[in-house]
Amino acid sequence: MKTKWKKRETMKTGKVLISTTEEKETMVVGEALGFIIKEPLVIAIDGDLGAGKTTLVRGAALGLEVEGKIRSPTFNLLRVYRGRLPVYHFDFYRLEVEEELFDLGLEEYLEGQGVVFIEWANKFPSFLPGEYLEVYLERVCGEGGNRQEWRNLYFNPRGDYYERLLDIFLENTCYDFQGRINYRGRDIKEE
Amino acid sequence: MKTLIMGLETSCDETAVAVVEDGCRILSNLVSSQTDLHSRYGGVVPEIASRKHLEMINPLIDEALKEAGLHYQQLSAFAVSHGPGLVGALLVGVSTAKALSYAWEIPLIPVNHLRGHLYANYLTGATVKHPYVGLIASGGHTDLLYSSEEGEITLLGETRDDAAGEAFDKIARSLGLGYPGGPAIDSLAREGDPAAVELPRASLGEEGRFDFSFSGLKTAVLNYKNRVEQKGEEVNLENLAASFQQAVVDMLVDKTIDAVLHKKPASLLLSGGVAANSLLRQQMEERLSRKAPGVFLLCPPVHLCTDNAAMLAAAAHFQYREGAKAPLDLNAIPDLAVSRTS
Numbered sequence: 276m277k278t279k280w281k282k283r284e285t286m287k288t289g290k291v292l293i294s295t296t297e298e299k300e301t302m303v304v305g306e307a308l309g310f311i312i313k314e315p316l317v318i319a320i321d322g323d324l325g326a327g328k329t330t331l332v333r334g335a336a337l338g339l340e341v342e343g344k345i346r347s348p349t350f351n352l353l354r355v356y357r358g359r360l361p362v363y364h365f366d367f368y369r370l371e372v373e374e375e376l377f378d379l380g381l382e383e384y385l386e387g388q389g390v391v392f393i394e395w396a397n398k399f400p401s402f403l404p405g406e407y408l409e410v411y412l413e414r415v416c417g418e419g420g421n422r423q424e425w426r427n428l429y430f431n432p433r434g435d436y437y438e439r440l441l442d443i444f445l446e447n448t449c450y451d452f453q454g455r456i457n458y459r460g461r462d463i464k465e466e
Numbered sequence: 467m468k469t470l471i472m473g474l475e476t477s478c479d480e481t482a483v484a485v486v487e488d489g490c491r492i493l494s495n496l497v498s499s500q501t502d503l504h505s506r507y508g509g510v511v512p513e514i515a516s517r518k519h520l521e522m523i524n525p526l527i528d529e530a531l532k533e534a535g536l537h538y539q540q541l542s543a544f545a546v547s548h549g550p551g552l553v554g555a556l557l558v559g560v561s562t563a564k565a566l567s568y569a570w571e572i573p574l575i576p577v578n579h580l581r582g583h584l585y586a587n588y589l590t591g592a593t594v595k596h597p598y599v600g601l602i603a604s605g606g607h608t609d610l611l612y613s614s615e616e617g618e619i620t621l622l623g624e625t626r627d628d629a630a631g632e633a634f635d636k637i638a639r640s641l642g643l644g645y646p647g648g649p650a651i652d653s654l655a656r657e658g659d660p661a662a663v664e665l666p667r668a669s670l671g672e673e674g675r676f677d678f679s680f681s682g683l684k685t686a687v688l689n690y691k692n693r694v695e696q697k698g699e700e701v702n703l704e705n706l707a708a709s710f711q712q713a714v715v716d717m718l719v720d721k722t723i724d725a726v727l728h729k730k731p732a733s734l735l736l737s738g739g740v741a742a743n744s745l746l747r748q749q750m751e752e753r754l755s756r757k758a759p760g761v762f763l764l765c766p767p768v769h770l771c772t773d774n775a776a777m778l779a780a781a782a783h784f785q786y787r788e789g790a791k792a793p794l795d796l797n798a799i800p801d802l803a804v805s806r807t808s
Contacts, residue, residue: 325681325684325685329681344626346625346628346629347632349628349632349636350605351478352552353552368636374517378518379554414685414688414689
């Protein structure tokens with residue numbers, strides 16, 4: 276059975292929207308998110324090609340104190356890292372049929388002891404657990420000659436636990452004078 | 467006496483088995499996607515799966531022995547890639563090799579998959595002269611390496627995000643060119659103007675002198691396509707494919723030639739699926755002959771550039787001569803660094 280992936284409109288009506296104009300900023304959002312993660316959980320990441328899904332995970336890995344480079348998991352399907360918690364970085368981009376997911380042993384990781392990031396998760400929504408944090412990244416190209424380009428990051432908690440997680444994320448996140456995202460993570464770390 | 471090594475490869479998508487004599491002559495070289503074993507064993511076989519490796523590996527071993535005209539007792543050693551790769555996939559090869567090594571009393575040699583790619587160049591009949599600079603560019607890796615002498619391989623630089631082959635595949639898919647993306651873009655680009663669309667070449671500063679980045683290029687291509695479509699115009703696919711390919715090739719050639727000028731090696735070795743790209747081969751050769759005319763360029767034929775098991779057998783030949791042998795507790799190492807043999 277082939278599963279066709281359709282962009283669900285609900286994903287864009289996420290509870291929280293953060294816009295970033297640079298790769299660095301997407302990284303900072305990810306880092307802020309990674310920083311508040313204290314226990315195993317699941318984050319499903321979807322969005323346009325080149326929207327910054329891997330960049331977001333790269334930032335989150337920083338917040339989770341992963342050492343070493345985070346590279347695209349597309350080819351390998353799964354990359355494993357060690358941080359404060361184990362980090363499992365999945366990518367469904369190349370997968371075509373659901374059986375392939377069984378063979379990857381995803382279910383074991385979902386109930387495991389680590390933080391699971393799944394890029395292109397919505398290709399196989401039936402595999403996602405009952406509760407998770409959904410992140411949708413949208414690449415926006417402004418019209419006109421200045422070629423301005425930015426990203427919209429929609430955060431959509433699925434379940435009470437993830438509602439709370441998102442609240443904590445927002446409490447620890449603020450905007451600097453240029454209106455760019457910043458977070459108080461470093462201050463908290465120093466305390 | 468002849469050395470006959472059987473290689474087993476299951477690090478990612480391909481199940482592959484080969485027999486190589488004396489580290490340079492291929493007696494058989496089977497890759498699952500290129501054989502008709504699928505149809506012979508019936509049923510739908512998922513493209514990417516550890517289970518597929520399990521289903522394929524035993525028939526491929528039988529077939530490889532048959533094609534080489536050998537009985538298993540004649541084998542000198544097994545070579546298996548134990549990393550880097552997907553752990554479930556790697557374990558199929560590693561477990562099979564360990565079981566056969568134990569049952570048939572044939573020594574087992576673990577081979578780093580990435581190092582294996584470089585040894586594809588030993589199967590071409592050419593003499594590989596040290597020291598060398600190596601470029602491995604494939605769907606999963608983009609690494610610049612340096613080897614001072616046999617067995618000594620160090621990492622000069624690598625991709626910080628996407629691999630070169632991954633960029634080809636993703637751009638090909640988004641332009642509706644199908645999979646695999648490399649050959650599709652390569653042939654379409656021949657009809658296009660490589661200077662038509664201005665695209666960025668990632669510069670990573672002095673500390674990233676030998677590192678690569680293809681993620682920004684991917685985004686730039688997609689943005690260009692979006693802008694053209696927003697204006698209600700049609701994208702000239704030939705020109706976009708040619709400009710994209712030129713940008714990838716420029717980055718690969720620039721950094722590789724820089725590494726050659728820096729390291730002053732005797733030869734330059736290419737490998738990995740992207741090394742099959744015709745523009746890359748042509749421009750690497752041109753630039754090398756201009757900038758470093760004394761350096762030999764080695765590049766294996768296409769079927770040895772992509773994942774195969776003959777390259778592992780070739781790599782294991784040197785380790786075998788030195789008496790290397792894996793214990794039976796050998797494990798798969800998904801993030802095995804290229805500088806390490808085990």
